[in-house]
Amino acid sequence: MTDQAYNFAYLDEQTKRMIRRAILKGIAIPGYQVPFASREMPMPYGWGTGGVQVTAACLTPDDTLKVIDQGADDTTNAVSIRKFFQRTAGVAVTEATTEATIIQTRHRIPETALTKGQILVYQVPIPEPLRFLEPRETETRKMHELEEYGLMHVKLYEDIARHGTIATSYDYPVKVEGRYVMDPSPIPKFDNPKLSDNPAIQLFGAGREQRIYALPPHTHVVSLDFDDHPFTASKAAHDCDLCAAQDSYLDEVITDDQGNRMFVCSDTDFCRSRREAGHLGRLGTPLSEVEQ
Amino acid sequence: MYVAVKGGERAIDAAHAWLADERRGDTGIAVLSVAQIREQLALAVNRVMAEGSLYDPDLAALAIKQSRGDLIEAVFLIRAYRTTLPRIGASTPIDTGRMDLTRRISATFKDLPGGQILGPTFDYTHRLLDFALMAEGETPASVISAPVSSPTGETGVHLAAAVPHVTGFLNRDGLIQTETPGDSTPPDLTREPMELPATRPLRLQALTRGDEGFVLSLAYSTQRGYGRTHAFVGELRIGTVAVEMDIPELGFAVQIGEVEVTECETVNQFTGSKTEPPQFTRGYGLVFGQTERKAISMSLVDRALRWQELGEDFTGAPAQDEEFVLMHADNVQATGFLEHIKLPHYVDFQAELELIRRLRREAMAEREAAE
Numbered sequence: 001m002t003d004q005a006y007n008f009a010y011l012d013e014q015t016k017r018m019i020r021r022a023i024l025k026g027i028a029i030p031g032y033q034v035p036f037a038s039r040e041m042p043m044p045y046g047w048g049t050g051g052v053q054v055t056a057a058c059l060t061p062d063d064t065l066k067v068i069d070q071g072a073d074d075t076t077n078a079v080s081i082r083k084f085f086q087r088t089a090g091v092a093v094t095e096a097t098t099e100a101t102i103i104q105t106r107h108r109i110p111e112t113a114l115t116k117g118q119i120l121v122y123q124v125p126i127p128e129p130l131r132f133l134e135p136r137e138t139e140t141r142k143m144h145e146l147e148e149y150g151l152m153h154v155k156l157y158e159d160i161a162r163h164g165t166i167a168t169s170y171d172y173p174v175k176v177e178g179r180y181v182m183d184p185s186p187i188p189k190f191d192n193p194k195l196s197d198n199p200a201i202q203l204f205g206a207g208r209e210q211r212i213y214a215l216p217p218h219t220h221v222v223s224l225d226f227d228d229h230p231f232t233a234s235k236a237a238h239d240c241d242l243c244a245a246q247d248s249y250l251d252e253v254i255t256d257d258q259g260n261r262m263f264v265c266s267d268t269d270f271c272r273s274r275r276e277a278g279h280l281g282r283l284g285t286p287l288s289e290v291e292q
Numbered sequence: 293m294y295v296a297v298k299g300g301e302r303a304i305d306a307a308h309a310w311l312a313d314e315r316r317g318d319t320g321i322a323v324l325s326v327a328q329i330r331e332q333l334a335l336a337v338n339r340v341m342a343e344g345s346l347y348d349p350d351l352a353a354l355a356i357k358q359s360r361g362d363l364i365e366a367v368f369l370i371r372a373y374r375t376t377l378p379r380i381g382a383s384t385p386i387d388t389g390r391m392d393l394t395r396r397i398s399a400t401f402k403d404l405p406g407g408q409i410l411g412p413t414f415d416y417t418h419r420l421l422d423f424a425l426m427a428e429g430e431t432p433a434s435v436i437s438a439p440v441s442s443p444t445g446e447t448g449v450h451l452a453a454a455v456p457h458v459t460g461f462l463n464r465d466g467l468i469q470t471e472t473p474g475d476s477t478p479p480d481l482t483r484e485p486m487e488l489p490a491t492r493p494l495r496l497q498a499l500t501r502g503d504e505g506f507v508l509s510l511a512y513s514t515q516r517g518y519g520r521t522h523a524f525v526g527e528l529r530i531g532t533v534a535v536e537m538d539i540p541e542l543g544f545a546v547q548i549g550e551v552e553v554t555e556c557e558t559v560n561q562f563t564g565s566k567t568e569p570p571q572f573t574r575g576y577g578l579v580f581g582q583t584e585r586k587a588i589s590m591s592l593v594d595r596a597l598r599w600q601e602l603g604e605d606f607t608g609a610p611a612q613d614e615e616f617v618l619m620h621a622d623n624v625q626a627t628g629f630l631e632h633i634k635l636p637h638y639v640d641f642q643a644e645l646e647l648i649r650r651l652r653r654e655a656m657a658e659r660e661a662a663e
Contacts, residue, residue, distance in 0.1 A: 006376065035485035040371040045625050046632025070639045077635055079300040107639045125629070136615055138488050163651055169643035188643040208625045210485040236646055252642055266639055 009056040009089040015039055019057035019212070023203060026214035031176030032144070033127050038210040048081055048106055049207030051123035055104045058119055058203070059085065064092045066100035071108035071249065071266035078106070095269050107170075109191040111248045111270040114200035116217065122185040124206035127213065129173040129183040149181050152224065160229055169234070174221045181224070182213065189223065190233045190249045196221035238263040243274035244281040315360050329353035338552075338581025339363055343623065344370030345482065345501045347551045347580050364503075368624045375482070382477075384545050386533045388555045388578070389454050393531040395582075398458045400524045400559055406455035411530060412582075458527040459557050459574060468559065468572040469602075488615050495597055495618065499590045500579050502621030510596075510611045511589035519596045519609030522561035523575060530554045530582050554579050556587040560595050565603030573602060593617065 007013065015037075022036035041049040059065070065085055069078035073095040081104060082093050094100050097112040106123040114120060126132075130140045133151045143149070152173060159167045172189035176182050184195055185204060195202065195215065202215040215221060225231035236250045241262040248270055250263040262283055265271035275287050316323070330337055330353035340352040344367045352370060359365035395411025398404055410416075462468040478493035486494070499507055514521050532552045536545040556577040564570035575595025577587035596611040610616055620626065 010376075012376070012378070035487070037482075037484050040368075040375040040624065042372040044368065044631060045628025046630075047628065047635065049628075070636050074300045075636055076300040076304055079304060083301075106635075107637070125632070137619070138615060164654065165651070167647060167651070169647040170640040186637075186640050188639055190643070208629055234643070234646055236642065249639070250642070251638055252645065266642075 006088055008061070009059045009085065009091075010042075011039065011053065011056045015053075016057045019053055022212040023054065023057065023214060026203070026212050027201070027216045029180075030215055030219050031180030031182040031213060033206075033211040033213045035210055036212050038207045041207065043080065043084070045208035046125065047077060048104070048123035050205030050209075050212070051104050051106070051121050051207075052081060052084070052205075053207060054121045054203050054205035054212060055085065055102060056089075058102055058121070059089050059091060061089070061091065063101045064094050064099055066094050066097065066103045066269075067105075068103065068108060068110070068267075068269075069106040070251070071110070071270075072268040074268065096273075097267075097269050107186050107188075108249070108266060109187055109194045111245075111265070111267040112273075113194075114198055116199040118200040120198075120200050120202045122187075122202065122204045124183065124185045124204045124209075124211070127183055127204065127206040127209050127211040129181050144180060147179070149175075152181060156224060156226070160226070166225070166229065166231075172231075173224050175224060176215065177220050178222075182221075188235070188249060189231070190235045192221075192223045192231070193233055195219075236263055239281060240265045240271060240274075241281040241283040243271045243279045243284060245271070245274055245279070315358070324357060326350060326353045326357055329356050335582065336361075336363060336366075338583050339504060339586070340366045340370055342580040342583050342586060343367040343501055343503065344374065346370050346374040364623050364627050368627070371624055381537060383548070384536045384538060386535060386551070386553070388529065388533055388553065389457060391455065391529055391531040391533050391553075391555075392550075393455060393529055395530040395584075396455065396527070397529075398525070398527045400526050401458065401461075404458060404461070413584075455529075457557065459559065462526075462559065462572060466571075468574065469562075469568070471574070486618060488618070490614060490618060492594075492598070492601075495614065496576065496578070496590075496594060498618045498621055499577070499593055500586075502590075503623035503626065504583070504586045504589070506621055506623065506626075507589040507593055508585060510617060511592035513609065514592050514596045514611045519599070519607060519612040521558075521575065521592060521595045523558040523592050523595060524560070525588060526557045526559035526574075528554070528556045528584055528588065530584065552581050554581065554583050554587040556584070556591045558588075558591045558595060562602070567603035573598070 009016075011019070019036060022034045025034045026032065038050065038053060041052055043049060043052065055065070065082065067073065067078045067082040069075040072078065085091055086093060097103065097110040097114070100118065102119045102121060103110065104121040104123070109120065128137070128140050130143055130152060133155055134140050134143065143151070156166050159165065168189065170188045171183060171186040172192055174182050174184055174192060174195060184192060197218050197220065198215070199217050201217055204213045206212070223231040236252060238250060239246050240248060240250060242264050245265055248265045248267060251266045252261055252263055254261050275284060280286060330349050333353070333356065336356055337349050337352045340355055340363055341347050341349065344352065344355070346352075351373065352366065355366035355369040356363065359369060393409055395413060396406065396409045398408065459468055463470060478497070479491060481494060481497055486498070490498070513519070530552070532550045534547045535549045535551055537548050538545045558575040560573045560575060562568070562571060562573040573595065575591035575593075575598075577590030577594065579587045579590060593611055596609070597614055597617065599606055599612050606612055
């Protein structure tokens with residue numbers, strides 16, 4: 001049911017070419033923010049317009065698309081973006097990480113390891129890792145040019161001086177191939193290790209801020225830290241209450257007004273496949289019973 | 293038994309249906325036609341065209357109807373449509389000196405060639421609610437007399453003939469800074485990413501499609517001393533201008549339509565700087581439709597942003613700060629980013645929860661140890 005009034009994947013070919021050039025430049029200079037002429041999309045800025053434009057520029061009719069928000073395929077905005085591409089590109093969609101050729105994500109990297117040939121597209125609100133230390137784009141660009149990242153280290157140091165630890169739990173800055181400091185988008189720092197040496201292509205699109213950047217496969221990515229305060233990926237100290245996974249990132253769900261809560265995988269596909277494989281958590285019900 | 297939150301798709305469909313229902317309102321009330329909006333809410337239509345950067349009164353009226361009167365939402369609808377349109381070419385520059393005027397005033401001269409034309413303005417109305425408008429029946433169509441334009445007695449229903457700009461008179465005496473004409477193609481921020489520092493044409497483009505409220509407040513701040521520019525409205529003119537385009541096959545330009553625009557030129561007192569002699573300086577505003585608040589605001593902000601070019605001091609005023617102004621003037625960008633915090637952020641929030649819990653635990657333990 002492709003809308004005939006619009007080109008394949010909504011954007012016209014000229015625009016896609018412009019975006020592809022930015023992507024290629026980004027891949028050639030890992031971690032560098034490439035300015036691109038972001039278009040108004042039919043969804044608001046802040047809803048993933050950068051990711052949507054990157055996905056639109058990468059999609060071919062043979063692709064299989066997966067869209068997640070907060071790790072889940074069925075959150076409202078993930079549903080909305082997936083529908084958009086079903087409507088404008090008519091591509092196959094999936095919830096299975098392993099089946100997808102392109103995965104658009106907001107705030108998470110899937111738990112299942114990505115493979116060669118897959119593209120992970122991140123939605124990015126503020127692409128500039130130095131933005132909250134220096135609000136001016138003219139200044140931050142200069143800082144990147146001169147590789148002047150002292151301000152960032154001062155900030156991390158001040159965190160340690162004040163809190164005894166680096167008080168950044170998501171959107172945790174990384175250094176790419178020893179050169180550019182990069183904003184990994186607001187993924188929890190739990191996901192940061194997956195950025196490095198990943199066999200998939202990782203593309204980052206910031207629509208409102210008009211920037212694209214990229215990590216080609218197997219790029220070396222290091223989370224910023226100090227020798228005596230090494231980076232640690234953290235998550236809630238629980239197992240998933242549905243699938244008993246010990247190593248997945250968890251959402252905390254308040255289950256009643258007595259303060260009871262449960263912890264469940266934020267990656268819905270990961271959790272479901274584990275339950276299908278017979279894993280059962282503290283509060284889980286075997287899938288066979290749920291279906292009835 | 294807990295079942296993870298499902299049903300995003302059903303919820304979205306239901307929300308859309310409910311929205312459509314709310315948009316229509318009470319079906320006992322006659323439906324509002326797009327033509328009615330275009331004709332009777334023309335100033336809203338103008339604002340949507342100006343900030344949507346698309347001159348099409350019918351589509352702007354449709355957007356207002358579809359957005360339930362939320363003008364920023366309407367601007368967004370127009371922008372999202374506009375971005376899909378192919379570019380067939382560029383018009384030749386419009387000539388506002390040959391504007392078919394409906395309004396033209398100067399605050400700097402009592403009378404001037406071409407005359408003062410008050411036109412359809414709220415300026416001297418008393419802001420008393422007209423309950424007659426509410427009592428269904430419109431007041432009978434008043435007879436619009438041919439406008440008496442100026443004290444010189446010229447009438448001006450059609451002034452399509454050239455009406456010189458006020459700043460031109462000052463220029464003849466060398467009292468106002470001259471704008472150097474240029475033939476270079478101005479940049480287009482809808483096709484190229486914004487690059488800073490920006491050129492004046494790019495600044496003007498950003499301002500003319502910038503949010504009216506934002507540009508107004510910035511202009512107001514300059515009047516109150518944050519980057520004061522001592523502005524006079526040298527001239528404000530509203531009317532239609534011909535849009536012409538060079539047709540390669542013909543070898544000359546033909547008129548392809550006309551647009552209504554509001555143009556404002558401010559004349560600003562200037563006592564000179566290290567680089568420039570004492571002279572009047574200018575600010576410029578040009579906006580689609582009858583949108584004079586916006587055009588005046590734009591010209592004040594334009595003038596404030598020219599501090600560097602004129603050798604003035606940067607006082608740290610927001611209206612002087614190009615990056616601040618240009619990066620925050622667009623209401624479609626602003627509203628998107630502002631409202632996106634409604635989207636789920638529970639992954640990040642969860643990470644914050646863990647962090648705060650840990651920091652608290654450590655702080656409490658320290659406090660206990662100290663006691």
